Amino acid sequence: MILTIDNLSKTYDNGVKALQDVSLEIPKGMFGLLGPNGAGKSTLMRTIATLQDADNGHILLDDLNIATNKHTIRKCLGYLPQQFGVYPKMSAEVLLNHFAVLKGITQKNERKEIVEALLYKTNLYQARKQNLGGYSGGMKQRFGIAQALLNNPKLLIVDEPTAGLDPKERNRFYNLLSEIAENTIVIFSTHIVEDIKELCNNMAIINKGEVVLRGKPLELIEDLNGKVYQKTIQRSELEAYKKLYTVINDKLFLGKPIIHIVSDISPGNGFIPVKASLEDVYFSQINN
Template identity: 70%
Template structure:
């Protein structure tokens, strides 16, 4: 399986917003998490990889395929589930998937029916294949979105904010489906939900303000923060003073008091206690620094 290699990718919009600034990533087969706050540049990067918009500079290669100069070739091996996925509410799942299969060039009726039925089984929608899409829950619509993205047996699958709005059961089902697909395919999961990446991905990058601020294996990235993370319960009225004195990466209410997490290379003293880091702490520390 060929890697996806992104080199020095930049994009500035006409309003002056620098959406991407010299982004370089190497993405192997499996689940790759792209984590960052809303407006960080994730969707711009996804759309650029998917050939829906052009970068100002840089290069994207999938094996020997240059995505910018050969967009039609990339589309043949691409599956894409965008953040806003429109469906036709009055059509049945089976009918719409058949229609989309024709648009993707699967003309032979028997082959098309076999592919459609196999995908509906894969995403656990076969039993409701006659049901209208407008009657589906959010999780079922997302599973249909994955089915249509897999019609052409893609080498590269891009999913943009796929679990936003899903309940825990649907989200877990979606995790399992993506993990299975990632055994054979490059899957890029773009999200601002830390748990999505922690649960699914062996490789990841955090992007903020158009820059890659850290990349690697989630466990190794977490380890880089261990020994430097401290916690303390303070009075809410003291929070602003602590933010001035320390690198406070997060704060939340706990039993009526303010709990702060602080990153420091040396022990910050006075009742701070050292704690084990998690991926959310890493994320907050990188966004704070960004």
């Protein structure tokens, strides 16, 4: 099973070019789509999820064209959007049962088994009678995954699912998605580099509507190894260094900026070589 995106473009009525000739091949497993806010990730996710049409290009799930087979695609699609609302005064069990009916699971016994299994799978069974309004952010996200899995999807899309989660909930979410990805195409859209590093064997970086890099995270890191240098500087020196070097990242440590630069040769001037990270790969693409 493979998802093929071919020369996809989308321009909104206000003139914003959200997608520009995006082409990707996404196999079964966890695929990370990494990019800053406003890069076009959500536009691409909504287009794959049949919620809007592209201006040009096409998307195929195996040989099935998504744009002309929306009803069929929706039967095998699970989607957790960035903004996922719940009815706060309904319990997880009742609302999940309601969603199951909407997805065509009409046999009561079958529906009961599926709902119960998903509540166990997402570790919500003990809290199934609790109103969703009392759920934590992580519990709501796990409920969102439960509803997305009701139809046993071949393709699962999760858009910025870990934003706002504490480390414990994030790890729980990682484990859940990894299990699902063993038999499913899972597209994980995020601006958090750590998410991709922990989960994805394949990835792409999107910026300003264009795919600027694609590949396997470990291979992309290896391609940058030997080219990243670090130096601690004064805050007042930052702009001058940006004019002299290809500064891909700057962050504070003990109140002083540490900059990372990319250079094919040793820059001297107090810079020391450091092992490349996926964060360096990411910032080398969006800050150039």
